[in-house]
Amino acid sequence: METSLTGVCSLPQTAMTPKTAGPPDGGWGWVVAASAFAVNGLSYGVLRSLGLALPDLAEHFDRSAQDTAWVSALALAVQQAASPVGSALSTRWGARPVVMVGGALTSLGFIFSAFAQSLLHLYLGLGLLAGSGWALAFAPTLGTLSRYFSRRRVLAVGLALTGNGASSLLLAPALQLLLDTFGWRGALLLLGAVTFHLTPCGALLRPLALPGDPSTPPRGPLAAFGLGLFKRRAFSVFALGTALIGGGYFIPYVHLAPHALDRGLGGYGAALVVAVAAVGDAGARLVCGWLADQGWVPLPRLLAVFGALTGLGLLAVGLVPAVGRDSWGGPLLAAAGAYGLSAGSYAPLVFGVLPGLVGIGGVVQATGLVMMLMSLGGLLGPPLSGFLRDETGDFTASFLVCSSFILSGSFIYMGLPRALPSCRPASPPPTPPPERGELLPVPKVVLPPGGPHSTMDTTC
Template sequence: MAPTPVGTPDGGWGWVVAAATFTVNGLSYGLLRSLGLALPDLAEHFDRTSQDTAWVSALALAVQQAASPVGSALSTRWGARPVVMVGGILTSLGFVFSAFAGSLLHLYLGLGVLAGSGWALVFAPALGTVSRYFSRRRVFAVGLALMGNGASSLLLAPALQLLLDTFGWRGALLLLGAITLHLTPCGALLRPLELPGDPPAPPRGPLAALGLDLFAHRAFLVFALGTVLIAGGYFVPYVHLAPHALDRGLGGYRAALVVAVAAVADASARLVCGWLADQGWVPLPRLLAVFGALTGLGLLAVGLVPVVGSEEGWGGSLLAVAGAYGLSAGCFTPLVFGVLPGLVGIGGVVQATGLVMMLMSLGGLLGPPLSGFLRDETGDFTASFLVCGSLVLSGSFIYMGLPGAVPSCSRASPPATPPPERGELLPIPQVALLSSGAPHSTQEATC
């Protein structure tokens, strides 16, 4: 079906697209977050270290994110609908293939490469389509779609533990293959939409198709550097929060409860923060830097709980800090993608989403294995969370270099940005990317 040129609907079928992306997010990142519960079983079965088994999740995460620009480029050329449907089939095949693994290499190929490649084709096109359907409520819609991560973790963490106890890791992976096949009908719901800001023809050439020319602009380059550092620590709880709880003596279901508490807080914060950001009270880059820093502090707290807590009461303390970490991380996530239209324009948001996923893969590939290495060397995950929390804090400081991230030194309030016309850009301090590569902001400093 050919897309019909219209303005941004700011709702309508966009809510169906947001619901489909909610499920896509849950069956990708939500599933990855819960998959850490299976790592101890894999380590025991194959007689390997935590560092070795961590590469299963790390490879899946890295491939999913590193190949996301390919998913964006294919979506720009063929549309999001067929690309996401094919990605769902590949992801399901990856889990089925891994259920018959005879070695960790088999799992690296099945979950890491095959399932990871499928995930790369579903997330960026789906989330980019949500941004195209909304204007004034864009960050709220993105936050709603990204709630799938936390909601899925809430359901999948105890469900996966039950599957592991009942059917073993092979049966659990086989059933997850059937569940992830639901990504395909989600892709069918992504109705194509043309907007006035779209280029007249699909970009030609590999650099243009992948959107790599965006790195020529200073604002996006600052954003990219901060994102790489943050990704080095942000995904460690996805893989090692459950093993961290298991290491400290919590049973499988109590460890799953820790993951579930973080998931509930994460999911709730994404929706609330999305609504808050759309009000335009605080520039998005400033919110991004603040909640990035709070996420880093949350990771430090997760690592310090076993040190400062009592032997009897640390389990309850871990639940509390896991909830606090979930709140800050949940607020951070929609802001990362919500700030993109203000940096690159609505016409480039799908490509920019794919590039963000690729950037996250650079840190995400090293973070979980580094965490596993530190655990093997020190005997617990304390050093792992401290190091990774420091990386997130460092990236948040770099975000302060984005236009609008630091308050003006003038006491006078800057003029308010008028409401967007036809849904072209978010109602935030806009950063226009000029042909010369130098960005400028619509709000001038009065220093």
């Protein structure tokens, strides 16, 4: 008889991606984590190091710190505000092509900016074009990673988010060298080549279908962008707190290096301050990811605690006194390291808490919405910081005001539920061993309507 168990179970499947019993918690998921690591480094890592070029841009175009701060602020704001677009497109077309297109757009933005004749060209190139590319790349990648993990989800997210710190550690001194050697135009041109690597990173995002996924793509803007998630009280509380924290969280991305220069350090001393913050940031993301997955402390409480510590770290950075140019800047290095540790601990918790708030089926859309919420602060925070610097002569007031935003958002997080429902798939009960002399039951074979050679799916 032609219909054996092996033959029936190995019949060709349909073109649809087969659904798994739950997140595999490994396997290809670690490749996705490596891709997300690179995407994070080529987006936020580049943005954080880009602050080193702002003084050169201000001098070349003879503009104020507030005006040049809009270059990084627009790139950050567009990247986050347009993230729901990336999430919506990935729910329709899949994350792989969306991220690959985003990598090409980011690279084109840097290449265009290398030939800028005014700040407006930089606003369009780095702010609009590169920011849009980052929006298409980051949220779909991180949302895809969350779908691949359950028990080790926060650890995997933390591992991916260390790309930010690792990239900053390498790019900060490298970018300063490029600025000294080739000028800001040559540096931006080379960054265009570097950021093009986002495209092969997107090619590694293999689709994964899970139980609970909708059978058809969402229709209409409300469903496509996931705006219905705001009807949930817990997500609304989370959204408000995250928007406030975004007002201060990204200030060091733009103004940590200029702040170090104002405090009397040289160019490489400022790069060292950025690098120290990056090392603390990267290490804390892994440690906090492992800690959160142990379940010893509820995720919402960890989120509030590390959010508050981030605000206090930013406060310490702003209060560090000025030093001489020959000083190695010990107090500022210590404050930057403390800020990096706390900010790095906060980052994986923001995305790790989402599956418990919205469910695994809505995590991609929720990731895009979180990025959009943080963009509200990311758009206003750096220009406000630059304005305060122009008015007061240094960044002390900037860091103090922006740290208050982070502390306020952390306080709002206290309104989240103490515990969130688990998204881990339930383990099936183990099959009892057969009694002595008893045979195991034979699996039931369900043949397709067209016979054993039909190309339709079968159930074993």
